[in-house]
Amino acid sequence: MYVYDDHDRQIAAERVAQFRDQTERAMAGELAEEEFLPLRLQNGLYVQRLAPMLRIAVPYGMMRADQLRRLARVTRDYDKGYAHFTTRQNVQLNWPALEDVPDILAELAEVEMHANQTSGNCIRNTTTDQFSGVQSDEIADPRPYCEIIRQWSTFHPEFAFLPRKFKVAVNASEKTDRAAIQVHDIGLQMVRNESGELGFRVHVGGGLGRTPMVGPVVRDFLPELDLLTYLEAVLRVYNRYGRRDNKFKARIKILVKALTPEGFAEKVETEWAHIKDSPTRLTPEAIERIQAYFTEPDYASTGNATDLLAEQRFENRAFDQWLTHNVDTHKKPGYAIVSLTMKKTGTAPGDVTDRQLDQIADLADEFSFGEVRVTHQQNVVLADVRQDRLLELWQAITPMGFGTANLNTLTDVICCPGGDYCALANAKSIPVAEAIQRRFDDLDYLYDLGNIDLNISGCMNACGHHHVGNIGVLGVDKKGEEFYQISLGGSSHHDATIGKILGPSFAREDMPDVLAKIIDVFVDKRTEEETFLDTYRRVGIDPFKERVYA
Amino acid sequence: MPNVIHQDGSIRQDDWTLVARPAEGESLDIPQQPALIPADLWLAGHEHYVGRDDIGVWFDSHDEPEILEGKVNELPVIAVNFPKFSDGRGYSIARLLRERFGYGNELRAVGDVLLDQLQFMKRCGFDTYVLRPDKDINKAARCLNFFSQGYQAATDTQTPLFRRRAS
Numbered sequence: 279m280y281v282y283d284d285h286d287r288q289i290a291a292e293r294v295a296q297f298r299d300q301t302e303r304a305m306a307g308e309l310a311e312e313e314f315l316p317l318r319l320q321n322g323l324y325v326q327r328l329a330p331m332l333r334i335a336v337p338y339g340m341m342r343a344d345q346l347r348r349l350a351r352v353t354r355d356y357d358k359g360y361a362h363f364t365t366r367q368n369v370q371l372n373w374p375a376l377e378d379v380p381d382i383l384a385e386l387a388e389v390e391m392h393a394n395q396t397s398g399n400c401i402r403n404t405t406t407d408q409f410s411g412v413q414s415d416e417i418a419d420p421r422p423y424c425e426i427i428r429q430w431s432t433f434h435p436e437f438a439f440l441p442r443k444f445k446v447a448v449n450a451s452e453k454t455d456r457a458a459i460q461v462h463d464i465g466l467q468m469v470r471n472e473s474g475e476l477g478f479r480v481h482v483g484g485g486l487g488r489t490p491m492v493g494p495v496v497r498d499f500l501p502e503l504d505l506l507t508y509l510e511a512v513l514r515v516y517n518r519y520g521r522r523d524n525k526f527k528a529r530i531k532i533l534v535k536a537l538t539p540e541g542f543a544e545k546v547e548t549e550w551a552h553i554k555d556s557p558t559r560l561t562p563e564a565i566e567r568i569q570a571y572f573t574e575p576d577y578a579s580t581g582n583a584t585d586l587l588a589e590q591r592f593e594n595r596a597f598d599q600w601l602t603h604n605v606d607t608h609k610k611p612g613y614a615i616v617s618l619t620m621k622k623t624g625t626a627p628g629d630v631t632d633r634q635l636d637q638i639a640d641l642a643d644e645f646s647f648g649e650v651r652v653t654h655q656q657n658v659v660l661a662d663v664r665q666d667r668l669l670e671l672w673q674a675i676t677p678m679g680f681g682t683a684n685l686n687t688l689t690d691v692i693c694c695p696g697g698d699y700c701a702l703a704n705a706k707s708i709p710v711a712e713a714i715q716r717r718f719d720d721l722d723y724l725y726d727l728g729n730i731d732l733n734i735s736g737c738m739n740a741c742g743h744h745h746v747g748n749i750g751v752l753g754v755d756k757k758g759e760e761f762y763q764i765s766l767g768g769s770s771h772h773d774a775t776i777g778k779i780l781g782p783s784f785a786r787e788d789m790p791d792v793l794a795k796i797i798d799v800f801v802d803k804r805t806e807e808e809t810f811l812d813t814y815r816r817v818g819i820d821p822f823k824e825r826v827y828a
Numbered sequence: 829m830p831n832v833i834h835q836d837g838s839i840r841q842d843d844w845t846l847v848a849r850p851a852e853g854e855s856l857d858i859p860q861q862p863a864l865i866p867a868d869l870w871l872a873g874h875e876h877y878v879g880r881d882d883i884g885v886w887f888d889s890h891d892e893p894e895i896l897e898g899k900v901n902e903l904p905v906i907a908v909n910f911p912k913f914s915d916g917r918g919y920s921i922a923r924l925l926r927e928r929f930g931y932g933n934e935l936r937a938v939g940d941v942l943l944d945q946l947q948f949m950k951r952c953g954f955d956t957y958v959l960r961p962d963k964d965i966n967k968a969a970r971c972l973n974f975f976s977q978g979y980q981a982a983t984d985t986q987t988p989l990f991r992r993r994a995s
Contacts, residue, residue: 556981
């Protein structure tokens with residue numbers, strides 16, 4: 279994982295000092311609220327419904343045990359003892375005091391963490407696949423490129439006041455897309471061209487929110503050394519021509535749509551031609567320097583523990599289920615990728631206590647070279663676990679509540695904090711997630727249903743990514759009452775699709791029944807091998823409509 | 829005389845006046861002192877203005893600096909207006925003037941210019957700043973220098989940090 283050098287440390291320290299100064303001036307009345315607003319947002323600080331909220335960056339999802347312990351300490355000392363994992367690989371504190379934020383940021387900087395650009399109209403935290411570097415089907419490890427983008431985008435002087443927020447995601451797997459790159463402002467898919475050179479396919483203008491769109495391809499192949507100059511060209515075109523007259527039309531997707539993807543691409547190419555060979559062009563040495571931080575840990579050379587695992591599975595059905603659902607194949611023989619689910623029924627998806635953060639840190643030290651990754655699905659990954667220690671790990675996490683073997687099933691819900699916490703929300707989202715989890719509490723039935731992405735957002739801003747859920751739930755406000763609109767058929771993977779709205783919305787208490795009817799239709803119509811999404815795509819929305827609104 | 833901040837943090841007297849765009853059908857009224865006029869109007873009256881060291885131009889945030897390509901260095905001062913500090917277009921305009929069109933004379937930030945944006949402006953090539961009058965001009969020097977270095981190449985440095993690290 280990347281380690282700060284003196285340059286990074288100095289810049290981080292200067293940032294903390296700057297924000298302390300800004301906070302003092304804001305509190306002294308020298309900065310008007312609207313002037314302080316973008317400054318605090320670009321340091322992760324929102325003022326929310328109940329209290330401020332601080333969004334801490336976890337660059338491309340990677341965290342070390344010491345960072346987790348520091349987060350735990352911060353939640354204890356400055357908050358109510360818990361934090362929340364978001365859908366963009368960040369961590370949120372829900373109750374910090376405004377005047378404490380500079381101290382919190384100073385404590386985070388000591389362990390190479392920050393809240394830079396986690397909000398505001400700037401380039402946000404770059405995200406990627408939580409299985410990066412440990413799966414066999416990736417073109418290359420995307421994390422060095424994410425770190426290169428992180429450094430380039432940090433305090434970029436030209437792009438701190440964009441028309442709107444700007445999110446970049448990178449994916450390197452050929453088979454799947456766990457980073458949902460096609461619903462980002464820029465999605466970078468690592469590819470090799472016919473000559474075997476490494477580069478990116480560039481999608482621009484995807485996004486959720488009010489106008490959900492799948493990002494069109496604006497360049498089939500961007501050589502790796504041209505990454506930053508091309509991003510600079512895209513951002514410059516957006517900064518100059520993106521709409522600033524209407525907040526709801528200010529995202530880059532609207533500009534891409536207005537110019538057409540071809541027209542937009544042409545504008546970018548023209549701009550890029552001027553800066554392509556500028557000093558911002560990457561060098562092989564620069565890439566190698568960053569790659570050197572992402573080398574393999576000191577793996578033991580053991581073979582696959584096939585026989586041992588078979589024996590353990592045979593003796594322990596619950597362990598067997600957990601292996602099937604929450605453990606993935608590792609590129610290294612003898613190792614496995616483990617997903618810890620933060621989805622215990624009764625706690626908000628993604629919520630984690632200070633004690634659990636410490637526990638995860640201990641697990642990382644004990645089982646996975648002291649590192650974890652946080653995921654787009656609000657779970658945590660131990661990426662390098664020895665197969666012959668999986669049983670031991672499972673026994674350790676079960677009492678902690680991380681062992682729910684429901685990864686990627688209906689109850690592995692993605693959910694925003696919603697009306698319980700968020701000032702923007704039209705409706706609560708967490709109770710809906712919980713009601714559905716309680717209704718579908720039979721693991722065997724869940725396994726039988728297979729992979730289903732259920733995504734819940736409390737408002738149009740779509741932090742719960744409801745548009746790309748196979749089943750999406752959106753909280754809406756109807757004359758002061760909370761209602762929920764359902765969409766079907768969304769996907770955030772390589773086949774990215776925006777879901778289709780089923781029809782009129784439902785009251786909260788009806789939601790578990792409505793979900794049950796939707797699932798019943800799927801069970802009636804599906805063939806042996808089909809996932810929910812396959813069936814939906816084959817039979818269309820009508821059978822679901824008929825059953826639900828009968 | 830109003831004050832202008834220079835990029836080294838010093839504060840100096842200023843004698844440039846910004847001339848607003850005349851209303852439809854009105855003609856440009858240039859005062860008897862150094863004046864900054866809308867860039868397109870300078871271009872329209874090019875023969876008349878060229879070579880005068882008391883006439884500069886200003887761009888609004890939605891203007892295209894491309895219109896002065898090849899002529900920028902005929903101007904002693906170019907100003908860029910920030911109608912709202914949160915309108916970031918001026919940063920791109922500045923970089924284009926400096927890095928693409930090779931402008932070498934004074935580049936000035938005017939309008940809704942606040943303290944916390946000064947260092948970004950400096951990095952993008954502005955070398956003078958007219959601070960909004962209600963802000964404390966004595967804090968400008970500190971705000972211009974919160975950071976001792978940046979990650980990226982910009983107008984102020986040709987070498988991004990990844991190249992400095994390699995050398």
